Amino acid sequence: MTVKVVALIKSKDAISRDEFLNFWQVEHPAFVWEMPGVVQYVQSPAIEHRKGWPYSGMAELYFDTVADVATAFRSPAADALREHEHHFIEDIQWFLASETPVPQPVPVEK
Template identity: 55%
Template sequence: MIKVVAVLNAKPGISREEFLHKWNVEHPILVRRLPGLRRYRQNPAIEHRKQWPFSGMAELWFDTVADVKVAYGGPEAAEVFAHEDEFLERMQWFLADEVEIDIRGENR
């Protein structure tokens, strides 16, 4: 399984509430339409006294790199990108394999 991992920054001047509404409520409606999408997770940064370098992180799972290419090459992705322009200043992303590490140190 291949994962798109994206870290993102909200547009300056947008309130946290507006950012979270656009990302957590409106955006999933569009993302769910991406062909081949297996799973989608959002990780909003928690409010903290420290200014975090990112507003959040998103993870999208696909079966193959080819499936990612199809998903992001179609009209559904154009709608996703147009919506992101409403609330995101910047997004950086990469493709990843997920490797789960046993925290107990036991061999599988």
């Protein structure tokens, strides 16, 4: 079973959206990929909207096992990752999840 870390991210108020996205999308991936066991990394930045969203974006880090998650976040690479996050993340809430594909229902003929 693949497991993923789902992280809900709030950017620092003191930086612009462009600065946040540069830190997150340009600089930060190198830190993520240095952690052992990461098999996929997906970023989902919130779309700009007149309404202020509660989060600036979501990140998903995929691993083969929960043990791999623990190993990655105990590694020296995770220390460097967390240090980098201090530059652009105000708050981060996360949880571990698995995925359950949900098929589209077959239409019932009437």
